[in-house]
Amino acid sequence: MGSSRTTAGHTAGILSRPDVMVAWDNDANKHLRPLGLRADSEVVAGWVCVNGHRYEASIADRCMRGVGCPDCETETGESLREARKEGQEEGKPVTAKTGGHGSRGPAKPAPGRSLAELRPDIAAQWHPTKNGELTPADVSVSANITVEWVDGHGHEWPAPLPNRTRGGTGCPTCGAVQRGRSRRRPQSGRSLAELRPDIAAEWHPTKNGAETPADVAVSTNRKAWWNSGCEHGDFEQLISARTGRNAGCRDCGRLKSDAARRKPKPGNSLAERRPDVAALWHPTANGELTPSDVGYGSKQEFTWLSNTCDYPDHHWPASVEKMVRLTGKCLYCTNQRVKVGFNDIATTHPHLVDEWDFERNGDDLPTMFVGGSNADVHWICAEGHRWHTVIVNRAIVGVGCQKCAAARNGLRSRVPKPGRSLIEARPDLAAELHPTANGDLTAADIAVAANYSVEWLGACGHQYDALPSHRNRGDGCPYCAGKRVLAGFNDLASQAPAAAALWHPTLNGNLTPQDVTVASQQKAHWLCDEGHETHAVIASRARSDNGGCGDCAVAIRGKSKSRPRPGQSLAELFPALGAQWHPTKNWTDNPLEVHPGSNREAIWVGECGHEWPDSVQLRTSRGTGCEVCFGHAVRAGVNDLATTHPQLAAEWAPSNETRPTEVAAGAHERVLWRCQKCSHEWHAMVRDRTRRASGCSRCTNTHTSHSERRLFEAVSHWLDDAEQGKRFDWARFGPARISADISGKYQGRPVVIEYDGQFWHRDSTERDARKTALFIEAGYLVVRVREGKLHKLPDQRGLIQLDFESVSGTDESTRRAFGALSERVRLAVVTAAP
Numbered sequence: 001m002g003s004s005r006t007t008a009g010h011t012a013g014i015l016s017r018p019d020v021m022v023a024w025d026n027d028a029n030k031h032l033r034p035l036g037l038r039a040d041s042e043v044v045a046g047w048v049c050v051n052g053h054r055y056e057a058s059i060a061d062r063c064m065r066g067v068g069c070p071d072c073e074t075e076t077g078e079s080l081r082e083a084r085k086e087g088q089e090e091g092k093p094v095t096a097k098t099g100g101h102g103s104r105g106p107a108k109p110a111p112g113r114s115l116a117e118l119r120p121d122i123a124a125q126w127h128p129t130k131n132g133e134l135t136p137a138d139v140s141v142s143a144n145i146t147v148e149w150v151d152g153h154g155h156e157w158p159a160p161l162p163n164r165t166r167g168g169t170g171c172p173t174c175g176a177v178q179r180g181r182s183r184r185r186p187q188s189g190r191s192l193a194e195l196r197p198d199i200a201a202e203w204h205p206t207k208n209g210a211e212t213p214a215d216v217a218v219s220t221n222r223k224a225w226w227n228s229g230c231e232h233g234d235f236e237q238l239i240s241a242r243t244g245r246n247a248g249c250r251d252c253g254r255l256k257s258d259a260a261r262r263k264p265k266p267g268n269s270l271a272e273r274r275p276d277v278a279a280l281w282h283p284t285a286n287g288e289l290t291p292s293d294v295g296y297g298s299k300q301e302f303t304w305l306s307n308t309c310d311y312p313d314h315h316w317p318a319s320v321e322k323m324v325r326l327t328g329k330c331l332y333c334t335n336q337r338v339k340v341g342f343n344d345i346a347t348t349h350p351h352l353v354d355e356w357d358f359e360r361n362g363d364d365l366p367t368m369f370v371g372g373s374n375a376d377v378h379w380i381c382a383e384g385h386r387w388h389t390v391i392v393n394r395a396i397v398g399v400g401c402q403k404c405a406a407a408r409n410g411l412r413s414r415v416p417k418p419g420r421s422l423i424e425a426r427p428d429l430a431a432e433l434h435p436t437a438n439g440d441l442t443a444a445d446i447a448v449a450a451n452y453s454v455e456w457l458g459a460c461g462h463q464y465d466a467l468p469s470h471r472n473r474g475d476g477c478p479y480c481a482g483k484r485v486l487a488g489f490n491d492l493a494s495q496a497p498a499a500a501a502l503w504h505p506t507l508n509g510n511l512t513p514q515d516v517t518v519a520s521q522q523k524a525h526w527l528c529d530e531g532h533e534t535h536a537v538i539a540s541r542a543r544s545d546n547g548g549c550g551d552c553a554v555a556i557r558g559k560s561k562s563r564p565r566p567g568q569s570l571a572e573l574f575p576a577l578g579a580q581w582h583p584t585k586n587w588t589d590n591p592l593e594v595h596p597g598s599n600r601e602a603i604w605v606g607e608c609g610h611e612w613p614d615s616v617q618l619r620t621s622r623g624t625g626c627e628v629c630f631g632h633a634v635r636a637g638v639n640d641l642a643t644t645h646p647q648l649a650a651e652w653a654p655s656n657e658t659r660p661t662e663v664a665a666g667a668h669e670r671v672l673w674r675c676q677k678c679s680h681e682w683h684a685m686v687r688d689r690t691r692r693a694s695g696c697s698r699c700t701n702t703h704t705s706h707s708e709r710r711l712f713e714a715v716s717h718w719l720d721d722a723e724q725g726k727r728f729d730w731a732r733f734g735p736a737r738i739s740a741d742i743s744g745k746y747q748g749r750p751v752v753i754e755y756d757g758q759f760w761h762r763d764s765t766e767r768d769a770r771k772t773a774l775f776i777e778a779g780y781l782v783v784r785v786r787e788g789k790l791h792k793l794p795d796q797r798g799l800i801q802l803d804f805e806s807v808s809g810t811d812e813s814t815r816r817a818f819g820a821l822s823e824r825v826r827l828a829v830v831t832a833a834p
Contacts, residue, residue: 013034013036014037014038014039014041014059014063015034015035016039017039018172018173019159019163019167019169019170019172020062020063021034022168022169023047023048023167023168023169024045025046028048028054029045029046032045038059039060039063039064040059040064041060042058042059043059044056045057045058047168049068049069049071049166049167049168050121050168050170051069051071051072053070053072055070055071062167066160066162066167068162068163068166069166069167072166072168108138109138109139109143110140113140113141114137114138114140115143115161115165116137117137118141122164122165125149126147126149130156131148139161141161142165142166143162145160145161146158146159147161149164151170151174153173153174155173155174157172157173185215186215187217190217190218191217192214192218192243193213195218195243196218196242196243199213199242202226202227202229203225203226204226204234207234208225218240218243219243220239221238221239221240222238223239224236224239226242226248228249228252230249230284231303232249232251235248235249235251252287252288255286255287255289256288256289263293264294264295265295268296269292269293269294270292270294270295270296270298270320270324271292277291277296277324279307280304280305280323280330281302282302282304285302285303285305295320297320298321299319299320300319301317301319302318302320303317304317304318304331306330308329308330308333309333311332311342314332316331335371338367340367343371344366344368344370345366345367345373345391345395346365346366347367349371349394355382356379357377357378357380357386364377370391371391371392371395372396373390373391373392374390375390376389376390377389377391379394379401381401381403381404383401383404385401387401403452406441415445416445416446416448416450417447420447420448420449421443421444421445421447422444422468423444424444425448425472429468429472430443432456432459433454433455433456434454434455434463435457437455438454438455441454447468448468449468449469449472450467451468452468453465453466453467454467454468456471456477458477460477460480462477462479462480462486464477464478464479466478482518482520484517485514485516487514490517490518491513491514491515491516491517491518492514492516492517492518492538492542493512493513495518496518496541496542499526499541499542499544499548502526502527502541502549503524503526503527504525504526504533507525507533511524516538517538518538519538520537520538520539521537521538521539523535523536526549528551530549532549532550532551532552534549534550534551536548563593563595564592564593564594564596568596569592569593569595569596570591570592570594570595570596570598570616571592572592573620574619574620577591577620580604580605580607581594581604582604582605586602587600595616596616596617597617597620598615598616598617599615600616601613601616602615602616606625608626608628610626610627610628610629612633614627634661634662634664636662637661640661640663640664641661641663641665641667642659642661643661644664644665644690645665645689645690648660650676651674651675652673653673655672656671656672658671663686664686665686665687666686666690666691668686668687669686670684670685671683671685671686673696675695677696680696705760707755707806708741710814710818711753711785711822712741714815714818714821715826717822719742719744719745719751721745722742722743722744723743723744724741724742725739725741726740727739728740728774740753740754741755742755743780746830749829750779750780750781751780751781751782751783752775752782752783753784753785754768755785756787756790757787758788758789758790761786765791768784772784772793772799773796776796776797776798776799780798781798781800781832782798783800783802784799784800784801784802785802785804786802788805788806800829802824802825802828
């Protein structure tokens with residue numbers, strides 16, 4: 001077996017040891033390449049320690065044996081010998097962890113010989129917290145212990161103390177960086193700046209640290225930051241990819257590849273079909289794509305630049321199809337897009353900002369719309385009048401507050417035609433005109449078909465605004481009609497407090513029960529005390545006395561329907577089952593409330609003390625009982641196989657997915673068994689083993705015929721090591737193992753005797769021949785007793801075939817017949833050629 005540590009140090013490359021490579025002498029090793037050298041190599045190389053001493057040592061000595069600078073070792077050898085001497089005097093070996101003092105730590109150095117005194121430069125890198133109470137003053141420079149170090153860059157690493165003092169190793173991270181820089185430094189004439197100045201010009205000036213194009217080779221397989229001047233800004237890319245396959249900005253490349261896949265057919269490009277739209281193509285923001293590279297019906301978005309106005313900042317993203325449909329005009333100048341500070345209504349119509357209803361418009365702001373927008377928004381004038389209308393009516397048409405306009409322009413000057421005033425045509429409505437809220441306007445000044453709002457005071461006492469034309473067509477008080485909410489009169493909170501209490505606290509947004517009428521047909525979310533969440537019409541919930549939770553109502557109706565009539569309950573018709581009703585774990589504790597035909601599952605507790613779930617209907621109609629006692633459920637320690645049949649559980653094969661504690665004695669599960677006597681394994685159902693008492697077929701010979709057993713009894717007198725039913729695992733025979741009827745040795749020669757009964761072997765000539773060949777190939781002499789009229793097998797060396805007629809009669813006659821057959825077999829074996 002190979003060692004599991006080979007990859008850790010024996011066959012790893014020397015480059016995997018940065019603590020060793022830090023002392024590599026580049027001047028003395030010009031003829032060596034570290035990349036091909038292993039850590040266990042005996043090649044002698046040159047080294048230089050931190051004190052500038054140059055020396056030679058094999059790579060294996062440095063990497064595997066810890067050999068360091070001999071000059072430094074001479075200086076510190078006295079302390080090392082003292083530590084070893086102390087360890088030997090105490091009878092304890094010098095170890096990497098204890099330095100010769102077992103578990104008590106390294107030896108205390110002599111005065112003037114501690115690490116802090118001899119090597120303060122290394123002691124300065126002693127980790128202040130990870131070495132416990134041990135300090136540089138407590139150890140000698142040659143103490144054979146491993147401690148934690150930290151350098152000025154914050155790099156932390158463990159290293160043996162001798163490696164630091166004798167081997168001259170330092171921070172592996174800093175060493176790797178230093179070596180990497182020296183290795184990556186290109187040869188003269190091979191740098192990126194010299195070979196590819198065009199790509200070097202795109203080198204990012206700040207994101208690559210102090211590294212410049214002169215410091216990297218053109219084939220360097222490392223990522224760097226670039227800026228090609230495209231609109232996508234800085235990007236990261238492999239240096240070798242940029243120089244080898246001219247890779248650039250990924251986003252620009254994606255646009256180019258997408259356009260190449262969608263290259264239009266001749267005559268269908270944007271430049272050919274719509275040159276007026278192509279004139280708006282942004283010259284730089286679309287990478288290398290041109291209007292000739294895209295189809296005039298493409299739905300892909302590109303950047304466009306207006307050439308019809310004097311605004312250089314009018315560039316926008318839009319699909320080609322949209323630009324063609326808009327006839328290729330500037331989207332800002334044509335108010336197709338909003339540009340803050342140019343065409344938003346806050347810029348073009350600042351007076352409208354003063355009347356913008358910020359409360360009701362929510363997140364919509366004046367800077368988000370142009371003056372020609374058809375968006376319907378809310379407004380509020382200086383007098384506090386609120387109304388809503390589309391933006392174009394305000395900005396373009398000039399429509400303002402109707403109420404203020406009526407007062408300002410003197411709507412009474414619009415004298416209605418004779419007979420068409422409110423006082424003349426609808427004196428009933430004129431009587432409801434508010435006497436003071438309409439200024440100087442009277443019923444004689446208002447036409448019955450007027451389309452401006454005025455204030456009314458209905459017989460109900462409610463004040464409201466409405467158009468005279470709407471009143472004329474039959475509209476009345478909107479509060480009484482439930483079209484508007486009046487707090488304390490028709491809101492849900494005051495009129496249906498039970499339903500309002502079920503108002504969902506989070507799913508209705510900012511809407512509250514005070515904001516909706518009790519007759520509203522709007523749907524809302526509800527949450528009842530039982531935790532049911534529903535979505536229902538407000539009016540239907542308000543009409544219910546208890547708030548109207550549908551789920552609770554269904555449960556109540558279900559309980560009333562499921563309650564049995566007197567004399568028809570489970571406890572009355574089936575008192576024995578009623579006595580098994582669990583008193584605490586069911587929906588009711590009283591079996592008098594349970595119908596015998598209920599399909600609900602209940603929990604039962606029997607006289608045996610077991611609890612089990614079962615349907616009420618199954619218990620009353622089919623007479624089901626305790627599933628544990630009936631064997632329908634397995635409970636460890638009660639009715640599992642391990643508890644009821646421990647002798648069978650002992651033969652349970654470990655490879656089965658289930659355990660004996662998980663199956664009952666009557667289980668129909670087919671599992672694997674292992675005989676404790678002969679280790680023979682076979683499959684059988686659990687119930688067959690518990691009810692029929694079946695066992696190991698090899699030990700009981702249940703698969704051996706009477707003729708085979710009688711022949712075995714006869715030949716066992718002269719056949720040494722006779723064995724019946726021996727198994728052979730030969731993969732060449734097939735996935736199943738084969739067995740010999742009788743096997744043993746005669747005068748040291750292995751013999752197999754097969755008794756081929758006429759019934760079982762009438763159709764197995766080919767299989768018998770293959771089985772015989774396997775035994776002969778394995779060195780056995782094979783004797784096949786062929787019963788009755790069975791055909792002989794093909795003759796081959798090592799095969800003896802004997803005919804035999806089956807015997808029926810008394811036991812004595814049968815014994816004599818098989819004794820004679822045994823003698824025939826023995827003579828055949830004796831005379832068989834070796």
